[in-house]
Amino acid sequence: MYNWEQVRDKVNAFVDNLKFEREPLELYKPIRYTLAQSGKRVRPVLCLMAYNLYKDTIDEALYPAVAMETYHNYTLIHDDVMDRADIRRGKPTVCAKWGDTTAILSGDTMLLLAYEFLAANAPADKLPQMLALFTETAKEVSDGQQYDLDFEKRSDVTEQEYMEMIRLKTSVLIAASLKMGGLVAGASESDLENLYAYGETMGLAFQLQDDLLDVYGDVEIFGKKIGGDIRCNKKTFLLIKTMELASPAQLAEINGWISNPACDDDAKVAYFTSLYTSLGVKDICEKRICELFAKCDAFIDNLSVSPERKANLKAFADSLLNRNL
């Protein structure tokens, strides 16, 4: 049994060992660059920890685990093109560094590499299920990104719609990573469902945490400019909840900020930050995150594995909770 730091070390070593020296270099350089960024590697670690619930070694599941990470990184490259983002993890995005064309094409190749890794040493009897899980998940992630883009043009997004969008855009991949690990390890159908539900719930918590960090986080740790969501009028949980709770006078003021592209951005961030706090939306969001993490525990409890193995997985979730609040 491995603890999550050991698992992450294994993932890092495995990823470092992928050379991507294939020609044309212009295509593979951005792939190396993206995968080398020191992300938290949440998805492959979860995949391997789920596998490790049932098996004592984890090397056999490194390829599918890294498939999930490669897939995730491809979505970031393409999302950054669509969102016109310049900075990611404190560094220039692929589209900012090499241009949109390279970002589109390198991203496409990364998605192909994800499939290649997934199939690399998959047990023949599990491959169809692994593929079905992977492809359906990836389709849902695309759906989520489309909803996210649609929401930019709408002013009546409900909390429910928002939660469904982040479930698709963020949670299903976390869920599928855990389920993939269990699937490759031969876990029971019931355990696979619990692993999926665990990841789905944890993914929602992560995303709400991200919304919060965008406003209240530490720029050094967060790796992005604080208030980015506020600056671009992103409909986050905080904004949607605020518009639900605001008085008519506050609502008019909010719409004034949102509809004025020439406004002072720093003043706008300060205004919304103070409003989120005073209306109690920050507290609501924090409470929601805690509730979601508590629900996660119940899904782990349902798993048919020893308490030590469950504790090991829980320790990783704890390490991600309130990571820099």
Added chain:
Amino acid sequence: MYNWEQVRDKVNAFVDNLKFEREPLELYKPIRYTLAQSGKRVRPVLCLMAYNLYKDTIDEALYPAVAMETYHNYTLIHDDVMDRADIRRGKPTVCAKWGDTTAILSGDTMLLLAYEFLAANAPADKLPQMLALFTETAKEVSDGQQYDLDFEKRSDVTEQEYMEMIRLKTSVLIAASLKMGGLVAGASESDLENLYAYGETMGLAFQLQDDLLDVYGDVEIFGKKIGGDIRCNKKTFLLIKTMELASPAQLAEINGWISNPACDDDAKVAYFTSLYTSLGVKDICEKRICELFAKCDAFIDNLSVSPERKANLKAFADSLLNRNL
């Protein structure tokens, strides 16, 4: 045994029956739009005709065949974003009609659908090989597109480099479509190699034909503006060969046209068209196409199937030769 018109009818009916009614509609509408365009469906027809060499019915191979077509259409959507193309098959491209963001994301989902179709009813014992063929081919197509983009910035592209680029960008998918059909049907390793070589050679012929049609084609049938390659200084077989054969004086004149973005585009097209003809490059290209199609026949002759079945496959290649010259 089916003739190619019957095979294409089956493909068309199958594609028409794919509804893509999944939400969000904004994501699936461009996919329906793209797949509904009346392309020649060369790849799925070849896949099914290869399958039909070994099996009497073809319904079992419709999914992998349509996977190849879906994949091909995804590359067109993304290539049009990268090439800033507005018109494709006589209609607005997805990026022109819905914008780059939709084109990127719908294209991504189409690639996922291609994998879904590929795995849909694949025989479990063939799936790993099918996946490996598909993914390696798609990686090569991306490599080819990258070389194509690189060549735009270079003035010293050789004929050999050009042929390798079009092999990757165009031929390997034709080759893989044929091999896929044979693979699903259980063809021998030697037949699979011949099917692949046949497609690879035919793909080169197609691309040279496309280069020729871009200059000498009929706009009604070609579906694109004539001289598009000349207008954007695309290094086609014709231009590369012309620069090889041109006198120093002609070369200076050619470079004058190429380096002058403010030149009269129609005059430029007229100049290059007349030069290609007078230098004999049009003839060289036509001769090369004929040679390639002749080589194709040899690969078909090597196949271990009856002469009638071979004749059936040859008839399709003939229908594509000189399609509107």
